[in-house]
Amino acid sequence: MSDLRELYQQTILDHHRKPRNFRPLEAANRRAEGFNPLCGDQITLALRVEDGVIRDAAFQGSGCAIAKAAASMLTGSVIGLRPEEAERLFRRVHAMLTGEANGAADLGKLAVFAGVREFPGRVKCVTLAWHTLRAALAGAATPVSTE
Amino acid sequence: MTATGLAPSIAPTERWDVERIRQDFPALHQQVHGKPLVYLDSAATSQKPRAVIDALVAYYTADNANVHRGVHLLSERATEAYEGARGRIQRHLNAASAREIVFVRQATEAINLVAASFGRCFVQAGDEIVISAIEHHANIVPWQMLCEDRGARLRVVPVDDRGDLLMEEYARLLGRRTKLVAITQVSNALGTVTPIREIIGLAHAQSVPVLVDGAQAVPHLPIDVQALDCDFYVFSGHKAYGPTGIGVLYGKERWLDRMPPYQGGGDMIKVVTFDRTVYNDLPYKFEAGTPHIAGAIGLAAALDYLDALGLDRIDAYEHDLLRHGTALLTAIPGLRLIGTARHKAAVLSFVLDGVHAHDLGTILDQHGVAVRAGHHCAMPVMQRFGVPATARASLAFYNTRAELETLAAAIEHAREMLA
Numbered sequence: 001m002s003d004l005r006e007l008y009q010q011t012i013l014d015h016h017r018k019p020r021n022f023r024p025l026e027a028a029n030r031r032a033e034g035f036n037p038l039c040g041d042q043i044t045l046a047l048r049v050e051d052g053v054i055r056d057a058a059f060q061g062s063g064c065a066i067a068k069a070a071a072s073m074l075t076g077s078v079i080g081l082r083p084e085e086a087e088r089l090f091r092r093v094h095a096m097l098t099g100e101a102n103g104a105a106d107l108g109k110l111a112v113f114a115g116v117r118e119f120p121g122r123v124k125c126v127t128l129a130w131h132t133l134r135a136a137l138a139g140a141a142t143p144v145s146t147e
Numbered sequence: 148m149t150a151t152g153l154a155p156s157i158a159p160t161e162r163w164d165v166e167r168i169r170q171d172f173p174a175l176h177q178q179v180h181g182k183p184l185v186y187l188d189s190a191a192t193s194q195k196p197r198a199v200i201d202a203l204v205a206y207y208t209a210d211n212a213n214v215h216r217g218v219h220l221l222s223e224r225a226t227e228a229y230e231g232a233r234g235r236i237q238r239h240l241n242a243a244s245a246r247e248i249v250f251v252r253q254a255t256e257a258i259n260l261v262a263a264s265f266g267r268c269f270v271q272a273g274d275e276i277v278i279s280a281i282e283h284h285a286n287i288v289p290w291q292m293l294c295e296d297r298g299a300r301l302r303v304v305p306v307d308d309r310g311d312l313l314m315e316e317y318a319r320l321l322g323r324r325t326k327l328v329a330i331t332q333v334s335n336a337l338g339t340v341t342p343i344r345e346i347i348g349l350a351h352a353q354s355v356p357v358l359v360d361g362a363q364a365v366p367h368l369p370i371d372v373q374a375l376d377c378d379f380y381v382f383s384g385h386k387a388y389g390p391t392g393i394g395v396l397y398g399k400e401r402w403l404d405r406m407p408p409y410q411g412g413g414d415m416i417k418v419v420t421f422d423r424t425v426y427n428d429l430p431y432k433f434e435a436g437t438p439h440i441a442g443a444i445g446l447a448a449a450l451d452y453l454d455a456l457g458l459d460r461i462d463a464y465e466h467d468l469l470r471h472g473t474a475l476l477t478a479i480p481g482l483r484l485i486g487t488a489r490h491k492a493a494v495l496s497f498v499l500d501g502v503h504a505h506d507l508g509t510i511l512d513q514h515g516v517a518v519r520a521g522h523h524c525a526m527p528v529m530q531r532f533g534v535p536a537t538a539r540a541s542l543a544f545y546n547t548r549a550e551l552e553t554l555a556a557a558i559e560h561a562r563e564m565l566a
Binding site: 067122 | 529
């Protein structure tokens with residue numbers, strides 16, 4: 001059960017119950033849909049990018065606690081970043097989740113997802129929002145899928 | 148050698164003793180995450196009795212050779228065991244002839260075989276195939292592919308909020324254009340037991356053949372294809388306590404005879420020249436290449452085991468479990484059963500307010516409880532009931548009332564954590 005507490009940390013549960021930036025974003029100029037066909041999780045991520053900076057980020061959709069918390073914390077983390085900085089952040093989150101990087105020293109709040117590493121079946125729940133972010137920044141026309 | 152397998156721990160005349168039956172299943176006796184395994188995912192695949200494992204080991208240890216080829220002793224023994232298994236399956240289904248039993252990889256391949264072969268022969272542009280709203284993807288997608296290929300149309304029998312088929316709608320869908328009805332006997336996602344005799348009767352009244360997906364029925368119910376009068380019946384070995392990679396297509400000889408081969412290769416031919424090939428007789432016409440010999444033998448051992456326990460007794464015990472599980476789960480606040488058909492097999496599919504099925508699956512796993520969380524390869528069912536996914540506890544005769552109590556306690560824990 002200690003692994004469960006590592007997975008469902010208080011911060012994650014808090015974002016699951018009260019997701020941040022869970023709203024439509026009418027002023028968005030980047031948008032993408034992400035889908036996890038294994039569990040039916042689906043999110044829409046909307047961004048407002050101006051002068052090469054992500055000024056606003058919001059999401060909508062449905063998913064498990066991990067997926068919702070991941071999307072919620074992603075939006076909070078990327079507002080104010082340049083797209084290339086967001087991409088570098090994605091790489092570091094990914095490395096933490098797949099065990100390529102030791103620990104999560106420089107990830108700040110996003111380090112709460114380190115516990116997901118012990119649950120390989122749940123890694124995609126975190127990465128769904130991040131893949132969707134990349135698709136939105138790349139201007140992808142078709143929904144991204146975790147599979 | 149014919150695979151006989153080991154007898155179950157209890158004889159048909161003895162009192163049902165689940166603890167002794169559990170001794171026949173080695174995989175049940177282990178810990179996961181430091182907790183005793185509670186295996187409630189038998190609808191995905193069942194655990195295997197020692198009788199099946201031993202039959203596989205015995206075959207590979209003593210008889211392994213290719214079938215229908217060698218004149219040497221091992222090949223003769225392998226052929227005898229493989230054909231013995233076919234006979235065993237014929238008896239289990241009460242098929243009229245062993246020629247009507249085709250070995251395939253699983254129910255999915257059996258349906259694809261019928262869609263490709265029957266479809267090529269009998270389905271034209273404007274024709275219709277009737278399926279139901281509670282089918283597994285395996286009984287949807289092959290028909291969609293066929294319809295797309297032939298310019299035919301897929302018609303879907305709707306279900307009510309309990310998960311029962313709307314039979315009046317079904318009757319209305321049948322018509323001159325209907326070329327085949329393909330419907331499940333037991334729904335994997337909901338547990339609905341469909342009125343399959345009535346379904347077949349209504350179709351036959353209009354001279355429409357019927358394929359029955361028995362993947363979830365064979366593990367729980369006695370099957371008599373002649374009494375059902377179905378035209379095709381398909382199932383997978385691995386859900387019926389047999390090995391993975393082996394399944395069965397039953398088809399009435401008069402259909403199979405007229406259908407072209409599904410795949411070409413060895414064993415399905417009589418004579419091959421570069422000018423022409425003469426196809427083999429039934430059932431070999433549909434069995435190209437070296438088959439899963441050990442799998443067929445293992446499946447026969449599984450059916451021996453099931454029959455020795457007695458499918459009537461299995462059914463009665465599983466229904467007792469289902470009643471107990473239903474009572475325990477419906478007492479949990481915020482839990483909603485998805486699938487409450489009048490006749491149900493051993494499936495408890497559910498959603499819990501505020502807790503996604505995926506989180507539930509992870510938390511239950513930490514309690515040692517193995518359930519399936521997701522769409523159960525039945526996305527249209529999820530759409531029909533307006534849920535992205537469900538958690539599904541599927542029961543087998545080796546489960547206990549105490550295990551269901553562990554399940555209920557683990558769900559309570561998940562609710563406390565997340566809801």
